[in-house]
Amino acid sequence: MPKKEYLTIALHYDFLAEILPNIEERAVSDGYGFPCTGNPYDFKPDYECCTAEEISNWENDKIKFDNGQKEEMSHCWGIGISIYRSDHYIRLTKKVRSFLESWDYGDVIDSKEQS
Numbered sequence: 001m002p003k004k005e006y007l008t009i010a011l012h013y014d015f016l017a018e019i020l021p022n023i024e025e026r027a028v029s030d031g032y033g034f035p036c037t038g039n040p041y042d043f044k045p046d047y048e049c050c051t052a053e054e055i056s057n058w059e060n061d062k063i064k065f066d067n068g069q070k071e072e073m074s075h076c077w078g079i080g081i082s083i084y085r086s087d088h089y090i091r092l093t094k095k096v097r098s099f100l101e102s103w104d105y106g107d108v109i110d111s112k113e114q115s
Contacts, residue, residue, distance in 0.1 A: 050078030
């Protein structure tokens with residue numbers, strides 16, 4: 001591969017390696033409040049603020065979720081921490097990791113030193 005192509009790949013590699021943590025951070029985040037997810041596993045109730053009924057609803061909804069009965073879930077889980085998942089940033093994270101893992105950066109460095 002010509003020197004110029006290796007240098008371009010090295011620049012892209014360095015750039016993507018540097019921004020990957022930022023992309024990963026946007027892929028999955030959390031927040032406190034009422035549930036903002038349809039997946040009960042992406043929510044954890046605040047046991048000090050929720051009623052026993054809300055906690056019971058959440059526990060029962062996990063069972064319903066596991067059994068594929070999503071339409072029968074109550075979603076009345078009280079207040080707590082929701083995990084937000086961004087499909088866009090999750091896909092982007094996978095693409096960047098795949099690119100970074102597909103290149104042996106040592107070969108790129110060796111080609112720079114040889115030129």
